[in-house]
Amino acid sequence: MNNDNMNIDKINSFQKQQNKEEMKKQIITFVLMIAFTVVAFAVVASGLEAIYAVPLILILAVVQVGFQFYYFMHMKDEGHEVPSSLIFGGIWVAVLTILTMTTIIWW
Amino acid sequence: MSIAATQNRGFGATLWDYLTTVDHKKIGNMYIAAGAFFFLIGGLEALIIRIQLIKPENDFITAGLYNEMITMHGTTMIFFAATPILIGFMNAIMPLQIGARDVAFPFLNALGFWLFLFGGILLNLSWIFGGAPDAGWTSYAPLSLQSPGHGVDFYVMGLQLSGAGTLMGGINFIVTIVTMRAPGMTYMRMPLFSWTTFVTSILILFAFPALTVGLFLLMFDRMFGSAFFDVALGGNAIIWQHLFWIFGHPEVYILILPAFGIFSEIIPAFSKKRLFGYTSMVFATFLIAFLGFMVWAHHMFTVGLGPVANAIFAVATMAIAVPTGIKIFNWLATMWGGSITINSAMLWALAFIPSFTIGGMTGVMLGAASADYQYHDTYFVVAHFHYVIVGGVVFGIFAATHYWYPKLFGRILNEGMGKLAFWLFFIGFHLTFFIQHFLGLMGMPRRYWVFLEGQGLDTGNLISTLGAFLMGLGTIVVLINVIYTAVKGEKAPADPWDARTLEWSIPSPPPEYNFKKLPLVRGLDPLWIEKTEGKGKMTAAEPAVDIHMPNGSIFPFIMTIGFFIASLGFIFQVDNHLWLLAVYFGMALALGTMLARSLKDDHGHHIHKEELEREAD
Numbered sequence: 140m141n142n143d144n145m146n147i148d149k150i151n152s153f154q155k156q157q158n159k160e161e162m163k164k165q166i167i168t169f170v171l172m173i174a175f176t177v178v179a180f181a182v183v184a185s186g187l188e189a190i191y192a193v194p195l196i197l198i199l200a201v202v203q204v205g206f207q208f209y210y211f212m213h214m215k216d217e218g219h220e221v222p223s224s225l226i227f228g229g230i231w232v233a234v235l236t237i238l239t240m241t242t243i244i245w246w
Numbered sequence: 247m248s249i250a251a252t253q254n255r256g257f258g259a260t261l262w263d264y265l266t267t268v269d270h271k272k273i274g275n276m277y278i279a280a281g282a283f284f285f286l287i288g289g290l291e292a293l294i295i296r297i298q299l300i301k302p303e304n305d306f307i308t309a310g311l312y313n314e315m316i317t318m319h320g321t322t323m324i325f326f327a328a329t330p331i332l333i334g335f336m337n338a339i340m341p342l343q344i345g346a347r348d349v350a351f352p353f354l355n356a357l358g359f360w361l362f363l364f365g366g367i368l369l370n371l372s373w374i375f376g377g378a379p380d381a382g383w384t385s386y387a388p389l390s391l392q393s394p395g396h397g398v399d400f401y402v403m404g405l406q407l408s409g410a411g412t413l414m415g416g417i418n419f420i421v422t423i424v425t426m427r428a429p430g431m432t433y434m435r436m437p438l439f440s441w442t443t444f445v446t447s448i449l450i451l452f453a454f455p456a457l458t459v460g461l462f463l464l465m466f467d468r469m470f471g472s473a474f475f476d477v478a479l480g481g482n483a484i485i486w487q488h489l490f491w492i493f494g495h496p497e498v499y500i501l502i503l504p505a506f507g508i509f510s511e512i513i514p515a516f517s518k519k520r521l522f523g524y525t526s527m528v529f530a531t532f533l534i535a536f537l538g539f540m541v542w543a544h545h546m547f548t549v550g551l552g553p554v555a556n557a558i559f560a561v562a563t564m565a566i567a568v569p570t571g572i573k574i575f576n577w578l579a580t581m582w583g584g585s586i587t588i589n590s591a592m593l594w595a596l597a598f599i600p601s602f603t604i605g606g607m608t609g610v611m612l613g614a615a616s617a618d619y620q621y622h623d624t625y626f627v628v629a630h631f632h633y634v635i636v637g638g639v640v641f642g643i644f645a646a647t648h649y650w651y652p653k654l655f656g657r658i659l660n661e662g663m664g665k666l667a668f669w670l671f672f673i674g675f676h677l678t679f680f681i682q683h684f685l686g687l688m689g690m691p692r693r694y695w696v697f698l699e700g701q702g703l704d705t706g707n708l709i710s711t712l713g714a715f716l717m718g719l720g721t722i723v724v725l726i727n728v729i730y731t732a733v734k735g736e737k738a739p740a741d742p743w744d745a746r747t748l749e750w751s752i753p754s755p756p757p758e759y760n761f762k763k764l765p766l767v768r769g770l771d772p773l774w775i776e777k778t779e780g781k782g783k784m785t786a787a788e789p790a791v792d793i794h795m796p797n798g799s800i801f802p803f804i805m806t807i808g809f810f811i812a813s814l815g816f817i818f819q820v821d822n823h824l825w826l827l828a829v830y831f832g833m834a835l836a837l838g839t840m841l842a843r844s845l846k847d848d849h850g851h852h853i854h855k856e857e858l859e860r861e862a863d
């Protein structure tokens with residue numbers, strides 16, 4: 140991330156190891172995300188009943204969003220406590236709102 | 247820019263300076279000045295309402311105009327007076343308190359100010375373009391859908407503009423506090439006013455989008471023939487109420503939390519004691535913000551949500567009284583055993599505690615859902631929210647004005663006039679609103695144009711109107727004080743109150759870069775620590791360096807003009823499609839300016855350290 144413009148020679152073996160790990164994780168999550176997307180399409184294509192298909196797709200979506208935030212946007216790294224607590228705060232408010240709306244208006 | 251060069255300049259140059267400024271202190275001052283102007287307009291509207299109610303069956307103004315008055319009074323006071331004045335103080339003071347040279351997004355800051363100002367101007371233009379909005383500051387559908395003319399359209403567009411500005415302000419403050427604190431200024435060393443600015447900004451970030459969505463739906467319903475709130479076409483009018491209050495209840499905390507912060511600065515400073523229970527104060531602030539999002543339906547108890555929903559929201563509502571109570575006791579404990587100075591700022595703070603507590607207690611009464619069937623939409627509610635908003639927020643604004651005026655403008659407000667204004671306003675306030683509790687309990691409905699003779703309402707209303715005039719007098723004295731101080735006021739030293747926080751360690755008014763060298767913060771109340779255990783002034787955390795400053799820009803102003811023109815176009819295209827041209831032109835202007843801003847590289851400028859050294863202070 141922040142060693143882009145560091146001289147390659149200067150990166151010590153520890154750093155190298157770290158970067159390799161990081162890269163592996165990135166690729167795994169990337170493959171997983173593509174897989175999830177394929178599964179989501181497959182679920183629809185297979186003609187599964189909506190009552191099963193919709194929750195399944197929603198779950199896949201939530202997991203994908205998690206990967207997106209934590210791996211691609213580095214929320215798992217240190218120094219992201221404030222953004223993540225703000226994001227969770229926002230999710231909390233939104234969930235609360237939707238929950239109340241659905242239960243007391245449309246139920 | 248040297249200090250000598252900022253003096254004796256022409257009017258044109260000064261105007262240009264303010265139109266293009268990105269300096270958080272100037273923007274803060276403009277927020278305060280514009281907010282004060284709207285406060286006067288809102289106050290005038292209040293007096294007109296009270297004159298209409300001075301005696302039974304009065305015919306001072308017509309029923310239609312009366313509805314416009316109450317709507318404009320509420321909308322102006324909440325959105326264009328109280329909120330912006332507080333944002334002004336946050337802008338001007340918070341960066342000084344955390345030891346920052348600027349805010350994180352100076353350009354956005356300027357844009358936020360102009361959007362607010364032109365939103366307010368747009369709203370008030372409705373008076374001359376065929377009538378002001380008249381569906382109440384809550385603008386409930388279906389009333390707001392059926393209101394004829396363009397009044398409610400002005401409400402929608404005016405609030406949409408200023409709401410966007412407020413949202414930008416909130417984001418800016420959050421990023422500033424997270425990223426720009428001085429060395430050593432950990433979160434738990436931040437002054438309470440900075441803390442409440444932070445939490446308020448989070449509330450803004452989460453609450454304003456609900457208003458934005460609601461306003462968009464209302465806009466589509468009124469201008470483009472949709473039917474979100476139109477029951478006849480399958481819409482649902484209750485959704486507006488939910489959206490409005492999901493925003494609206496947090497909004498009342500957006501107003502009161504900064505006021506809590508202000509008092510938490512003033513009370514320790516004039517008690518010569520550290521704030522009692524600092525950690526619990528921070529905790530209580532968060533708890534209030536958290537609970538504040540779960541109580542909105544207490545404004546809708548009588549809508550028919552059902553007993554389960556009402557019970558849940560009633561319990562959540564009453565829970566807010568707990569963190570609020572923690573704060574009250576902490577302020578009292580701060581004063582306990584302190585060496586107290588009673589000046590104007592402190593008088594407002596002292597008066598706030600009992601006044602606000604009364605408002606909190608009536609709040610808990612209203613929060614009891616079954617009892618609220620009796621109170622709802624009566625003058626009891628009017629009394630409640632004026633006790634919290636005037637007794638809390640407005641007292642806070644007056645206190646902050648006395649406390650920080652020297653820092654902002656380099657002069658000290660006159661104490662004699664300050665005390666006179668306080669007593670006039672304080673007595674007037676309680677005369678006006680205390681009696682309204684009883685008017686409400688006797689059955690006088692809210693938003694009432696005339697009342698009949700012989701129902702026991704005459705005396706109460708007369709007293710209430712007289713009180714309102716006393717408050718008006720008090721406000722005039724404040725105005726005279728400000729003008730008098732500008733002409734002959736006593737010059738303020740850097741630290742006129744022997745206070746505790748960082749803003750008092752720099753000159754009054756501060757130079758444009760605030761801190762010549764960033765200070766090293768060694769604990770809570772950093773200046774006080776240095777006074778008692780150190781050299782009496784802040785130690786620098788860095789050697790003299792060149793200071794990077796953002797360049798001024800006219801773009802925020804031009805963008806705002808673009809959105810303003812587009813808003814007018816949206817309002818009038820209902821009558822004549824040619825007005826769509828204004829929409830296109832305005833949007834093109836605004837978006838084009840955004841594009842220009844994005845493509846243009848502007849790296850700001852540096853104030854060199856040699857220049858800083860020459861500017862002896």
Ligand code: HEM
Nearest residue numbers: 498502544545567606609610612613622623627631634635
């Ligand atoms: C202990 C804290 C509080 C409680 C329990 C509380 C409770 C309530 C309830 C239940 C209502 C609705 C009454 C009705 O319409 O029937 C209400 C109205 C209101 N409250 Fe509070 N409140 C509290 C604090 C505050 C604060 C701090 C503010 C503002 C700074 C505030 C501003 C308002 C406003 C503006 C309304 C009227 C809204 C309208 O209908 O136009 N309240 N409050």
Ligand SMILES: [Cu+2]
Nearest residue numbers: 495542544545
């Ligand atoms: Cu509320």
